[in-house]
Amino acid sequence: MSIDLGADLQTISASVPVVWNDDWAIRWLQAGPDGWPAPTDADWDLFRLCEIGRRARLAGSIDKLMALEHLQGFTPLPHQVRTAERVVRELRGRAILADEVGLGKTIEAGLILKEYMLRGLARKVLILVPASLVLQWTRELNEKFRIGCVAQRNEWTWTQHDVVVASLDTAKREPHRSIVLATDWDFVIVDEAHKLKNPKTKNWQFVNAIPNKFMLLLTATPMQNDLRELHTLVTLLRPGHLGSGREFAETHMVTSREAKDAEKLRASVSTLMIRNRRMDGGATLPPRHVQVVGLDLSPEERALYEAVQHFLREEYELRKAAHGSMLPLITLQREICSSPYAAMVTLEKMHKRTKREETRARIEALLDLASKIQRYTKVEAVLRMLRDIPDKCIVFTEYRATQDFLLYMLKRSGISAVPFRGGFGRGKKDWMKDLFQRRVQVLVATESGGEGINLQFCRYMINFDLPWNPMRLEQRIGRIHRLGQEREVYVYHLAIRNTIESHIVQLLEEKIRMFEAVIGELDHILGDGGALLRELEADILEAAMTAENDTDLRQRLDAAGQRFMDRLTQSNRRPSRSQGGPA
Amino acid sequence: MVEQRYLGLETPEERLQFCDAYFRAVGAPCVFQSDFYREYELPRDVDKELTDRPYYWLWVEQTGQQVPNTILRLAFNETALERENKRLRDEAWQKFEASHPSEIERMFFRPPTAEWLTLGSFRLQKILESLDSRGRWVCAAEPVTEGAQLIPWLVVNGIISYRCDLVEQRWVSIGVCLVTGQTVVRFTQLLEARTMKPADPHALLRRARVPLMEALRLAQQRLLACAADKPGAWADQARARLQAEMRHVRLYYDSLIRDTDEQDAVVFAAERDRKLAELERTISPRIEGDIVQLGLIGLVQ
Numbered sequence: 062m063s064i065d066l067g068a069d070l071q072t073i074s075a076s077v078p079v080v081w082n083d084d085w086a087i088r089w090l091q092a093g094p095d096g097w098p099a100p101t102d103a104d105w106d107l108f109r110l111c112e113i114g115r116r117a118r119l120a121g122s123i124d125k126l127m128a129l130e131h132l133q134g135f136t137p138l139p140h141q142v143r144t145a146e147r148v149v150r151e152l153r154g155r156a157i158l159a160d161e162v163g164l165g166k167t168i169e170a171g172l173i174l175k176e177y178m179l180r181g182l183a184r185k186v187l188i189l190v191p192a193s194l195v196l197q198w199t200r201e202l203n204e205k206f207r208i209g210c211v212a213q214r215n216e217w218t219w220t221q222h223d224v225v226v227a228s229l230d231t232a233k234r235e236p237h238r239s240i241v242l243a244t245d246w247d248f249v250i251v252d253e254a255h256k257l258k259n260p261k262t263k264n265w266q267f268v269n270a271i272p273n274k275f276m277l278l279l280t281a282t283p284m285q286n287d288l289r290e291l292h293t294l295v296t297l298l299r300p301g302h303l304g305s306g307r308e309f310a311e312t313h314m315v316t317s318r319e320a321k322d323a324e325k326l327r328a329s330v331s332t333l334m335i336r337n338r339r340m341d342g343g344a345t346l347p348p349r350h351v352q353v354v355g356l357d358l359s360p361e362e363r364a365l366y367e368a369v370q371h372f373l374r375e376e377y378e379l380r381k382a383a384h385g386s387m388l389p390l391i392t393l394q395r396e397i398c399s400s401p402y403a404a405m406v407t408l409e410k411m412h413k414r415t416k417r418e419e420t421r422a423r424i425e426a427l428l429d430l431a432s433k434i435q436r437y438t439k440v441e442a443v444l445r446m447l448r449d450i451p452d453k454c455i456v457f458t459e460y461r462a463t464q465d466f467l468l469y470m471l472k473r474s475g476i477s478a479v480p481f482r483g484g485f486g487r488g489k490k491d492w493m494k495d496l497f498q499r500r501v502q503v504l505v506a507t508e509s510g511g512e513g514i515n516l517q518f519c520r521y522m523i524n525f526d527l528p529w530n531p532m533r534l535e536q537r538i539g540r541i542h543r544l545g546q547e548r549e550v551y552v553y554h555l556a557i558r559n560t561i562e563s564h565i566v567q568l569l570e571e572k573i574r575m576f577e578a579v580i581g582e583l584d585h586i587l588g589d590g591g592a593l594l595r596e597l598e599a600d601i602l603e604a605a606m607t608a609e610n611d612t613d614l615r616q617r618l619d620a621a622g623q624r625f626m627d628r629l630t631q632s633n634r635r636p637s638r639s640q641g642g643p644a
Numbered sequence: 645m646v647e648q649r650y651l652g653l654e655t656p657e658e659r660l661q662f663c664d665a666y667f668r669a670v671g672a673p674c675v676f677q678s679d680f681y682r683e684y685e686l687p688r689d690v691d692k693e694l695t696d697r698p699y700y701w702l703w704v705e706q707t708g709q710q711v712p713n714t715i716l717r718l719a720f721n722e723t724a725l726e727r728e729n730k731r732l733r734d735e736a737w738q739k740f741e742a743s744h745p746s747e748i749e750r751m752f753f754r755p756p757t758a759e760w761l762t763l764g765s766f767r768l769q770k771i772l773e774s775l776d777s778r779g780r781w782v783c784a785a786e787p788v789t790e791g792a793q794l795i796p797w798l799v800v801n802g803i804i805s806y807r808c809d810l811v812e813q814r815w816v817s818i819g820v821c822l823v824t825g826q827t828v829v830r831f832t833q834l835l836e837a838r839t840m841k842p843a844d845p846h847a848l849l850r851r852a853r854v855p856l857m858e859a860l861r862l863a864q865q866r867l868l869a870c871a872a873d874k875p876g877a878w879a880d881q882a883r884a885r886l887q888a889e890m891r892h893v894r895l896y897y898d899s900l901i902r903d904t905d906e907q908d909a910v911v912f913a914a915e916r917d918r919k920l921a922e923l924e925r926t927i928s929p930r931i932e933g934d935i936v937q938l939g940l941i942g943l944v945q
Binding site: 077078079080081082083085086087091093097098101103104106107108111112113114117118120121123131133149270274296299300301302304307308 | 652653654662665666668669670671762763764765766771772775776778779780781782783784800801803805807809810811812813814815817832840841842843844845846849856857860864868871876879885889891892893894895896897899900903915918919922925926927929930931932933934935936937938939
């Protein structure tokens with residue numbers, strides 16, 4: 062229902078359309094005095110109070126965030142407020158929030174969401190997070206921001222509630238998928254958005270298909286191994302902002318890991334992404350000390366390591382000739398650096414799968430060698446270190462088998478420890494965290510279990526093995542080195558000398574530098590290691606598997622590093638600022 | 645009577661005065677007060693509006709229970725909250741212990757607590773919602789002295805929203821004289837100094853020459869004129885942003901479509917159209933006019 066105001070009154074200057082919400086007013090006046098309630102003494106006061114209440118809720122100019130007045134029990138840090146202001150004013154509600162781990166991306170997202178809700182720009186809101194974080198997000202939004210949201214439970218939740226927190230894995234499966242994709246969401250938030258780095262995955266395609274007006278992608282690691290990952294994330298927010306995939310590659314990439322002009326790329330991305338770093342002083346965290354602990358294998362372990370290397374190289378050649386999968390070899394290469402137990406899992410799988418009698422016999426010999434090991438260098442080092450550490454300590458490993466083995470060895474040595482891994486339900490995770498906080502000295506965690514848990518009460522970390530990916534390492538450290546940590550943090554990386562692992566530290570550093578070149582600096586997480594930059598990960602692996610000996614391996618890696626350095630220097634000489642802004 | 649100095653709800657003082665006025669207006673007596681702290685006894689209709697517990701009321705009414713009125717304990721700053729919570733706790737335990745409770749009773753005993761009324765708190769939100777409905781209409785007039793006549797006015801209070809991917813709102817109050825059709829802006833401000841009493845609408849409308857619907861039309865015309873006061877740069881910028889974003893999307897999808905087979909091209913084209921429509925919905929500038937309050941007011945001529 063609306064009154065005919067004439068064509069000139071349905072629009073105003075510059076032909077901005079006008080929409081009236083006046084149905085009730087028309088009905089009210091049409092009802093006339095006989096349809097109106099009898100006047101009372103309180104009416105005038107109520108009328109005036111209603112006006113005060115309405116005016117207090119008006120969305121004012123964007124110079125001031127309304128959300129700041131509506132928070133409960135905490136004050137956001139200056140960098141969090143600045144981020145929220147920028148997203149609202151400049152990025153217009155579509156942004157990648159890429160703060161380093163532990164700087165409070167959730168708080169920033171909550172502030173921004175609250176602002177849009179208070180201004181009446183967002184009512185229907187979808188928040189997609191890893192399953193383990195659904196309740197944590199629901200609690201934080203309710204308690205800190207007083208945003209009435211619910212954790213998704215069934216297929217009715219999507220329509221019955223305005224603000225829904227759900228796991229991405231659930232949402233992308235039927236029957237939920239169709240409902241989510243048929244809903245007009247005002248605001249969508251995706252936490253741990255690095256899971257959307259591949260456009261061919263169901264995750265990416267699902268998020269790309271969700272109708273939305275405003276979207277926030279939260280990740281500490283918007284780019285992990287390939288510059289194209291940035292393009293993929295940006296495409297979700299603003300397709301075409303960095304051109305098509307091909308244009309992006311032509312304009313910005315030398316290789317998948319090397320930007321033609323890092324400065325220019327950074328400028329293009331900065332209109333979509335905000336990254337706060339601890340170094341900027343946005344949040345004052347106590348210093349972190351990172352130390353690489355070099356270890357020598359025992360003769361038995363060395364024998365096994367060398368035998369596995371020999372086996373790997375032969376298998377590598379065989380598979381290369383037959384165009385077979387290299388994945389099991391890469392896995393085995395990584396596991397053997399972690400523990401014989403971890404390697405045995407893959408060896409046994411390979412034993413079952415192989416049809417070659419000769420290979421089977423080789424694997425049996427390797428398993429036999431592994432079973433003869435009596436002393437475990439890394440485990441002994443951990444036990445020694447734990448005796449010296451006067452406090453709680455978290456030990457990270459990539460492998461479940463290593464985790465089990467470590468727990469067994471710790472128990473045998475009388476050190477109290479609990480496990481923590483991704484497969485645990487929320488309740489069990491909370492229970493283990495609680496036990497660690499109150500009762501036991503050590504938490505042995507695997508990578509996947511570490512996501513989203515905050516352990517600021519602990520300040521020692523031992524990385525039993527190192528992930529290949531520097532961002533995962535950063536996420537591990539972020540579990541203890543984050544807002545709320547009041548003491549200095551100590552991180553130890555165990556690395557076996559004269560193995561591929563000793564090169565990993567340098568490899569990680571190279572990747573971090575690549576990341577820094579585009580996104581901005583990371584903390585110095587590898588201690589005062591050498592400045593040598595390494596070639597790409599694939600080259601390293603190939604070198605590792607085809608090198609004649611360790612000296613040969615090192616020489617080849619040095620050469621690859623020099624090539625990389627040359628290209629980097631060359632790209633820095635290119636004019637950058639004159640080439641303009643976003644693609 | 646609401647005092648005229650209330651301008652907003654930003655400070656604890658303002659919120660305290662606002663609540664005092666609200667509870668007085670809805671007939672909820674203040675049964676205890678101290679510095680920045682009040683206890684109000686809620687009549688049942690107000691209780692229902694301020695607390696979400698429909699099942700409780702269903703049970704009370706279906707079973708004919710006699711339940712005491714709820715006491716709402718509101719603290720307006722943190723000092724008052726802590727101070728009064730301590731007082732409430734001490735008093736409640738003292739009274740409770742005097743009744744010689746069993747161990748089980750002691751285990752389950754919970755003293756009452758105060759709630760902190762802040763901007764964005766649940767209770768203030770409910771009070772504002774209650775006012776949105778209770779305060780959206782008024783029929784009142786100035787007290788008439790002998791020989792004076794009342795002129796009827798229609799008050800139309802509305803919110804103008806300038807919307808694109810952001811929003812900014814403006815409060816507009818228009819008065820339309822029902823005798824002459826004259827319109828006046830900031831009308832409620834003009835009424836601030838005047839005393840108002842409930843009035844009979846039939847009596848007020850007796851002198852009206854302008855029909856109510858026509859008066860509403862005149863008010864909306866004036867609201868639009870007020871809306872047009874804002875320079876159009878915001879809309880021009882929004883349109884420019886929209887065009888730029890749409891151009892990016894078209895270029896991106898066109899390049900995908902060029903490099904793919906016919907089947908995928910259809911899918912990409914549909915995706916492009918959906919994203920373009922989303923951009924249009926989000927960024928296109930538009931103005932919304934919400935009529936939120938109406939009043940029939942009699943002013944002394």
